[in-house]
Amino acid sequence: MSLRVCSIDDLTPGEGLRIDAVSPPIAVFLTEDGEVYCLDDTCSHQDASLASGWVEDCRVECPLHESTFHLATGQVDQPPAKRSVRAHQAQVLDGEVYVELSTAEPVLPPGVRVP
Amino acid sequence: MIIDHLDDPLPGSSLRPTPTGAAYTDREVFAREQADIFEKMWNCVLRADAISSPGEWKKVTVGREELIVVRTRKAGVKAYYNVCRHRGMRVCTGDEGKAKKLQCGYHAWTYALEGELVAAPNLTAMPDVDREEYGLKPVHVRQWLGYVWVCLAGGDSTAEPPDFDTEVLGEVRTRFGQVESIDNYGIENLKLGQTKTYDVAANWKLIIENFMECYHCATIHPELTEVIPEFADGLASQRKNGEVHGSSFGEDIQGFTVDGSAGVAALPAIAPNQDRKYYAITVKPQVFINTVPDHVIIHRMFPVSEQRTIVVCDWLFLPEVIEGVAEGRYDISKSVELFHRVNLQDFEACELTQPSMSSTAYARGGALVPSEHHIEEFHTWWQSTLALLESAEMHQVRVG
Numbered sequence: 432m433s434l435r436v437c438s439i440d441d442l443t444p445g446e447g448l449r450i451d452a453v454s455p456p457i458a459v460f461l462t463e464d465g466e467v468y469c470l471d472d473t474c475s476h477q478d479a480s481l482a483s484g485w486v487e488d489c490r491v492e493c494p495l496h497e498s499t500f501h502l503a504t505g506q507v508d509q510p511p512a513k514r515s516v517r518a519h520q521a522q523v524l525d526g527e528v529y530v531e532l533s534t535a536e537p538v539l540p541p542g543v544r545v546p
Numbered sequence: 547m548i549i550d551h552l553d554d555p556l557p558g559s560s561l562r563p564t565p566t567g568a569a570y571t572d573r574e575v576f577a578r579e580q581a582d583i584f585e586k587m588w589n590c591v592l593r594a595d596a597i598s599s600p601g602e603w604k605k606v607t608v609g610r611e612e613l614i615v616v617r618t619r620k621a622g623v624k625a626y627y628n629v630c631r632h633r634g635m636r637v638c639t640g641d642e643g644k645a646k647k648l649q650c651g652y653h654a655w656t657y658a659l660e661g662e663l664v665a666a667p668n669l670t671a672m673p674d675v676d677r678e679e680y681g682l683k684p685v686h687v688r689q690w691l692g693y694v695w696v697c698l699a700g701g702d703s704t705a706e707p708p709d710f711d712t713e714v715l716g717e718v719r720t721r722f723g724q725v726e727s728i729d730n731y732g733i734e735n736l737k738l739g740q741t742k743t744y745d746v747a748a749n750w751k752l753i754i755e756n757f758m759e760c761y762h763c764a765t766i767h768p769e770l771t772e773v774i775p776e777f778a779d780g781l782a783s784q785r786k787n788g789e790v791h792g793s794s795f796g797e798d799i800q801g802f803t804v805d806g807s808a809g810v811a812a813l814p815a816i817a818p819n820q821d822r823k824y825y826a827i828t829v830k831p832q833v834f835i836n837t838v839p840d841h842v843i844i845h846r847m848f849p850v851s852e853q854r855t856i857v858v859c860d861w862l863f864l865p866e867v868i869e870g871v872a873e874g875r876y877d878i879s880k881s882v883e884l885f886h887r888v889n890l891q892d893f894e895a896c897e898l899t900q901p902s903m904s905s906t907a908y909a910r911g912g913a914l915v916p917s918e919h920h921i922e923e924f925h926t927w928w929q930s931t932l933a934l935l936e937s938a939e940m941h942q943v944r945v946g
């Protein structure tokens with residue numbers, strides 16, 4: 432079931448937007464090339480919002496430490512984060528962003544729980 | 547031969563007093579200068595092209611504060627206090643760097659280049675923390691002449707800084723005058739040919755006073771006086787009422803170089819009467835601008851203590867000259883050498899003056915000869931800015 436999370440106009444190229452209406456929160460990214468991606472917002476290493484990370488070459492660098500995550504797969508490249516985060520299918524229809532939430536278990540850092 | 551001294555002073559008025567020695571040695575005076583002058587006025591801190599791409603930052607010191615000056619992605623050049631809003635650690639360490647964000651190394655509070663707090667461990671669990679309010683504390687920034695100018699006035703950016711257009715631009719433009727406009731030099735488009743940093747063991751006011759007069763020129767600046775023989779009359783480019791006088795090159799002098807040989811390509815837009823002339827002004831409290839037909843020399847002062855001042859001197863030329871230097875078509879070394887020598891000569895004089903400032907023999911201060919009388923304007927400004935008269939214990943450092 433697809434979820435409408437925001438409109439494309441809410442996004443800034445090269446940045447992420449945190450959506451905390453879903454739990455755990457997700458981050459929607461618009462790349463400089465105009466592609467839209469969606470990951471879990473919380474880094475797997477510590478409680479940091481990936482939406483505030485640095486978007487470059489289809490990866491987002493966690494704002495706190497050096498790990499980066501692939502925007503399409505959630506795959507992590509280097510420590511300190513060791514576990515990949517969940518990626519969600521995102522698509523744009525008529526200027527609205529829809530997300531198909533992953534059914535996998537979320538990968539959350541120590542101390543963070545889904546309420 | 548009878549020489550008619552038209553401007554002869556009235557009998558008994560040749561010499562005017564300077565501030566007393568304590569003005570140059572007293573720690574409390576220096577602390578007040580830091581607080582009431584350097585932390586209140588516009589300071590020229592950095593060449594804007596020293597941080598040319600987003601994320602490049604440099605540390606500078608203004609008054610008692612350490613600042614980070616950074617080129618942001620979205621908001622041009624910004625400057626912040628180098629103080630973490632969490633528990634105060636220095637955010638940037640080292641003198642310069644390039645980063646995607648400014649991150650404190652203690653608990654990883656992370657600030658965007660634009661200043662706001664973007665991330666911190668567990669920050670999403672503290673939604674009441676305002677990202678702007680806990681962003682790096684900004685100071686006012688302006689760019690002019692290719693330099694970044696900052697003002698700490700008020701201690702936070704909501705307090706109004708002194709108006710840059712009247713305080714800095716207005717004053718400089720008025721002094722240069724309409725026709726001989728400083729704009730003709732196109733300083734903002736010039737490139738850095740050379741920079742030198744001088745660590746001078748002297749109070750900053752001694753350096754300003756030295757720069758304002760040329761009574762010393764014939765004695766300590768043989769090369770400069772060779773290039774500008776009129777300096778032998780003791781009159782500087784800076785005159786009474788803040789006026790600027792274009793000081794002419796000697797007849798057989800080809801350029802503003804250490805041996806009077808030709809300089810490099812002239813700045814294209816200078817007025818005819820700016821040709822073959824040297825102009826100098828002081829932009830209070832810490833900048834000197836010197837212009838000649840083919841280059842511009844800018845000094846920035848950073849007072850460190852009542853007896854130590856860092857002076858950074860930049861030599862600026864046309865971009866094609868700088869490219870030509872790399873390709874061997876131009877040589878700026880003789881141009882640079884002239885004022886480098888002047889700097890060394892001036893700073894040596896200042897350093898040999900500083901120790902006397904605490905001597906009993908100088909307790910009541912010294913004297914200004916007529917060609918130095920305009921330095922009184924600086925002293926009056928300094929005194930009124932510090933409002934020394936209001937404070938009884940400061941009486942001993944009054945002018946006169």
Ligand code: FES
Nearest residue numbers: 474476477493496
């Ligand atoms: S919190 Fe993301 S890498 Fe450490």
Ligand code: FES
Nearest residue numbers: 630632633650653
């Ligand atoms: S002092 Fe900077 S993060 Fe704690």
Ligand SMILES: [Fe+2]
Nearest residue numbers: 756767888892
């Ligand atoms: Fe001098």
